[in-house]
Amino acid sequence: MKCITGTSNRVLEVDLGTRSFSVYIVSREERRQWLGAKGLGLKLVYDRMPMNADPLGPDNMVALMPGVLMGTGAPCSGRFHAVTRSPMTGIMTSSSCGGPFGMQLKTAGWDGLLIRGQSSDPVIVRVDSEGVVFEDARPFWGMNISESQKAMVHGKESALVIGPAGEKGVVFANVASGHRFLGRGGIGAVLGAKKVKGIVAEGGNFTIAPASPKAFSRVKKRGNAYIQRNETSAVGLRNYGTNMNLNPGNEANILPVHNFQAGRHDRSFELSGEMTKDIHDTRYHTCKPCTILCGHSGNYSGTRMPVPEFETTVLLGTNLGLFDREQNVEFNRICFEQGMDTISAGGILAWVMEASEKGLVSTALRFGSPEGIREALMSMAAKEGFGAEMAMGTRYLARRYGGRSFAMEVKGLEMAAYDPRGCVGQGLAYAVANRGACHLSAYLVALEVYFGLLNRHSTRSKAEFVCFLENLTCVINSLQSCQFTMFAYTLEPPLSKYTPDFILSLLMRYVPKLAIGLMDFSLYTRLWTSVMGERMSSAEILKAGERIHVLERYMNTCMGISRQDDRLPERLLTEGRRGDDKKRTVPLEKMLHAYYRLRGYDRNGIPEGKLLKRLGIKAAG
Missing domain, CATH: 1.10.599.10 (Aldehyde Ferredoxin Oxidoreductase Protein, subunit A, domain 3)
Incomplete structure (x- = not known):
């Protein structure tokens, strides 16, 4: 096995239209100015993509970039970044993701993957240390996230996959790496428009070593020590996950309730990290490598499921007037399998509930009732009926039906869970x-x-x-x-x-x-x-x-x-x-x-x- 010291500075550039690829070498000056991951991805896209590129057209580009820490074993460094133009907002979006894909890409010898063009047929992009192979994805088109991951990945490979929502062009469709996501801004819709069902990376050809091992060992030790003694990371996040924020948010009156009409609710504690830990036998379910251990799974009616993150818990819970943990997990599962961002999905549902109450749209969705939510999520993913309009986001709905005053979005992206x-x-x-x-x-x-x-x-x-x-x-x-x-x-x-x-x-x-x-x-x-x-x-x-x-x-x-x-x-x-x-x-x-x-x-x-x-x-x- 070969060793890369620091970074390989090799980026794969893939053209889906011509089914070809080339290698770009990152210069020392580019590395110092833009560091890696998000920064380098933005710069590479800026140099190559027309600023008027259609987000769902062939000129839009997707940059998938592991950072300089990936593969070194630095604390909490198992993350990579994606950059593209969003079909939801019409501007740049970026997203950080855990899961195994970044490590496989980095240990295959690549510091990034740039995707341009558009395939005429569904395709799988397979990456190894030699480059790229294109495979027919038609047998996998229509599969949900779990089915796609099982069908596409062999051995030690890992994959980025889209679900049915990405295939259909839902503007808030996401992309899965294991049980983690490139969540916001519709990156799944961009890949779906390019007919990319999945990107599979086979790594393990290279190890990653720091240029100064002794200095790295000292700073890694200090970083771990800081994490272990910090109350937020070592107590709050480790024990309760991101839902440690729920009770303090409710107490501070900043927890969205009923589409941000209120900031607290007497039943909010039922969704808290503390109650989830006590009742659902939570265990760690994290990115690797991780020192903080904020990700958890829990026992829900006999099935071990990922505990929803704070944003999901609130936007598909309190903001809809719902406080049942089992329902929250089920809504999270549907979004996972269909490949949809839970923040946007929850924000859209909240707008529709309020718009329904005000007579702007005609649906049975109401605050405090779970009735119809499962069907609404599935109709969004399939872009069927009114779900096809919900799949365009809150900004679109408010422009079409009115209700701009309570459309909780900025630049077309639904708001996260802080009032x-x-x-x-x-x-x-x-x-x-x-x-x-x-x-x-x-x-x-x-x-x-x-x-x-x-x-x-x-x-x-x-x-x-x-x-x-x-x-x-x-x-x-x-x-x-x-x-x-x-x-x-x-x-x-x-x-x-x-x-x-x-x-x-x-x-x-x-x-x-x-x-x-x-x-x-x-x-x-x-x-x-x-x-x-x-x-x-x-x-x-x-x-x-x-x-x-x-x-x-x-x-x-x-x-x-x-x-x-x-x-x-x-x-x-x-x-x-x-x-x-x-x-x-x-x-x-x-x-x-x-x-x-x-x-x-x-x-x-x-x-x-x-x-x-x-x-x-x-x-x-």
Whole structure:
């Protein structure tokens, strides 16, 4: 078995139309500027894809990119990234995924896979250390996710597969790698339009070794130690999974209920991670390698099933007025097998329930009732009846039938499970996130609610921390590490850990630049340096994160995005939550102006030429 030190810098470029492939060699400068995974994927697509490419046409490209940490055994590094133009939003989307596919691609000797063109017939793309072989996928067309995985994968191979929803062009169709997903933005629909049922990788030809083994061993040990002693990662996530957020969210009145009409419900605890652990005999069901162990399975009526993640639990649970764990698992299973994003599916169902109550559409779907939900999910996946319209997303439905005021989406992407009227910085993060209403672009709710370091109802310092977290998140998604490591890697270093919370809070609120300058995220920098054998300072690596974020924004503006799109649903701007006596809304405009100024965007939200020049981004021709 051969050994790759750091990265191979070899990327496969596949053309489905001509059934051919070539190899692109990533330069040292590209690697330092764009790091890998998300960043490098964006840059490679930007250099090759017309900005007016039809998301479901042959010119759209999909980049599948493992990061520099993949295969090294770094904590929580078993993740890869996908980048493409979304059929749901019409702009760029990206997604991070666990599961086995990334490791197989990396150990086959590839640092990325670029897919362009369109096949005339259903196809399987098989990747090994020699390149690509194309196989007939017609026998597998129509299979659900589990059936496809069993039929396509042999031995130690792993696959990315789409379900019936991707084949039918459901705009929020996802892609499965084992029991994990490229979830948001409709990447499954893009592959379905290209007639790609699955991409199978056979790795194991190469081992991955860090350039500086001793330094890597030290930083890996420190990273694991930080994770093991951090309360969020080692206690909350490990014991209760992402549903550790449910009870605190309900207590803070930010848990979506009845399509974001309310922020809490007396029965919400029934879906909590604590109750799930107590009743369903949960066990670990995680990505590999993983130190945090947030993924779980549980015993549901005698069958061991994946425990739904927090976003699924809320969007297909409390936001529909439903609190039955068995039903929640069943709805999650249907979305899994059909290949649909649970956040968007839940957001669409909530809009339809409210629109039905208001007489805008005629369905039997109602808040608090599970009746018809299974059938609605299946009709969406099959694009049959009214399901064909639901399959186009909330924005489409509201434009067609009315109800824009309660369409809970940003840039066409349904909102995740945090009500920003109780954490206004998260509202700014939603509004400006590059892929739409994304909670993972800048997870400000942690600082506002879970750690209480920023006043959650004040606009003070929110623009500064959104910018910082966007940049740092791009670094994490480009190395690529799990975003949950951020809690341990930034809060466990001595300066953060031993500074009293009230002092940290004062610094963050009143001198945010100083507070951000004092934040120690150098463990990510040391991971990069030890794996690649090239020194980068924390300032340089954070600038790379800024470069990646701004490139994605610039690509979006080339696709038509501007200030008018950096908005929130009308409900959040004009209507207070039930249960909030002060009827707070999100004061977006003030924060948005400050954000643009800090980012170097003009008043219309477009990156200015001097910003592009400073970051080394060449303007589109």
